[in-house]
Amino acid sequence: MEYLNSLNEPQKAAVINSDGPSMIIAGAGSGKTRVLTYRIAYLIDAKGVDPFRILALTFTNKAASEMRDRIGTVVGNEARSIWMGTFHSIFARILRFESERLGYPGNFTIYDTDDSKSLLKSIVKERALDDKLYKPNIVYNRISAAKNRLISWQEYNNNPIYAADDAQNQRPEIGTIYKIYQDRCYKANAMDFDDLLFNTYALFKQHTDILNKYQQRFHYVMVDEFQDTNLAQYLIVKMLSNVRENICVVGDDAQSIYSFRGADIHNILNFEKHFPDLKVFKLEQNYRSTKTIVNAANSIILKNKAQLQKNVWTSNIEGDLIELIKANSDSEEGKLVASTIFEEKVNKQMQLGEVAILYRTNSQSRSIEDALRRMNIKYKIVGGLSFYQRKEIKDILAYLRFSLNNNDEQSFRRIINLPKRGIGTTSVDKLIVGANQNNLSLWEVINNPKPYVGARAATAIDKFVAMIKSFALEATRKDAFEAASVVAKRSGILKELYEDKTVEGVNRYENVQELLNAIKEYVDAEENEDKSLNSFLQEVSLLTGVDSADKEKADDDEQVTLMTIHMAKGLEYRHVYVVGMEEDLFPSQMMLSSRADLEEERRLFYVAVTRSKEKLFLSYATSRYRYGRLNNCEPSRFLEEIDPTFIRVNQKFSNFTERLYQPSTSRSTSGYSSNLFSGTRKTQEVKKHVPSENFEPSDTTNLTRGMRVEHPKFGFGKVVKMDTEGANRKAKVEFDNFGEKTLLLSFAKLKILDN
DNA sequence: GACTCCGATCTTTTT
């Protein structure tokens, strides 16, 4: 067990303490994954624990497979039989075995967030409720929050507090929608993500024999990222480890950033109260970052009240100061970040792969991307739309899903008129309402559609049903790949995409091919014993963008990484740029007004700062386009919360500094003697253009590069680039006072000036 | 039922 020698004392103590409840508080960069993997390895090869008796829960597939690989390198093949996976996948596995006790067949479909929201939308529509009030997002979040706190629809409807709450928000029908939603999911033989947790809890609560079985099976339970668990996850884990109490949770309260998804930081803050015998291990030595970064991060998180006491330190070098970049606009911010990256790359022999640019919202990426492209700096964006969320992929999967689960309402809605077969939303609504009113299943109704729809639609539906039946037959006779290929071809989707020769169309066609490749890979993989379509579908519903993104392209050392701060948790880079450090953007305006949770935003900033190993750059702009409007921006309050001795202002650009060292007059300096931002905040006038009297939009068919134009809002400018052709023809115009804009020519009212 | 146009909408998102 020489691997123990590579650990420091607290790490080692945490690893060899295997029995009884324990909590490992792992500060940023303190070697958490290493401790987790060694702890499991130690259980197996020092304590002789059967890997089959270890349950290790994570939040992402990526974390689970990484850990499995790393344990594999220590203990070998045995690592494969550990029960290790995400909460959702492990619970789904348990439910597939046991769901009949809850009245669900084991081959239930898993609804993703899109499916859930569109089901909610149709319920709102059917009940003729105001869809401005009952927006899918709001209803979904409300129901999801209830389930995460283990509140059933019955309890929800019996509790006057929720009713009063909803009534006050003008949404008294939420309880009813919740009930109908659960009902419809049940009829569709489907569970949503939250149901996987809720139903697992219900299963254990209602059937003690099953609970006993799993309590006996799992001698050791470990939970990663414990600060992000919700009540349902916490209570299930607690139940499972109730008998032996060999529970070990690992996390960092300072990095709890998912409350909007039901995560409850109190699970970690109060864990000690629930387990009097709890042993607490604190990993406080940071191996990742310079002293400057560690201390700056500490000075930020210090402001939070709700936190566990710890003292994160490092023996690493002092390192460079944090560099503050101030820009006059979002596009200038992009330019400055890009040129700084370029200089640092040359000066410090950086690989672009060692650089990350982090932002609060996805929409911020655009101005950065523009600048990087202009400087020929390669980049990749992590996150965004995942492979399995793309329309064409979801369409094919819906065909496959529906062929195996004929009552899957959401898949039915997706595919019934795709490709067009003359069955519109009106007919579909009639069928679904018909099924629900007559207490029939969806499949029963579409097998005999005549009473519900017109003759023409009925004939089309008959043909559709016959096709689905043939697909189902394929699925039982052939392996997943062959069955899926037949479905893609015979459904007509592949053909439709093939005929679409636009750039997007070709892309979609390739994506479908890519999906088929993935299915082929699944079938060919030795470890997958069950090669049926059914088995593949069960696997795939819990995959996400992060999982498939790695597969798509191997990491390129010469690419800068762009992503949201949320996506960056757990990662580290030599240089990190946190852009958009502006009040209302970060901390986010919405977060503050709707939930008044400044502390979580601060933790998010803490996460961002601690991603960097060597040097951190913070940038902000004094004006920024948001939703097409130019807004004045104030520097983020978080910039003032960092001890200013750790910051230096980037002086290379002369126009940056004028506001930074003005004498203090108004704002309190809250703790630090010198303050970078105190002083009068002169907001710059937003420029406005008054169109010239004879402004008359010109015909833009012959617009070319170099022409001068006038725009009613942005004033005068010069065309610098013409994009694509046809209906979506775009022009990039450099406006004299508003910078570069891309205009859609079918909409934009441009006047071509006499050049 | 399919298509077009214009107005409303817009945080983060491991599953």
Add this chain to the structure above:
DNA sequence: GATCGGAGTC
């Protein structure tokens, strides 16, 4: 600025 969805038209 981009996208989605409702209303209106063919």
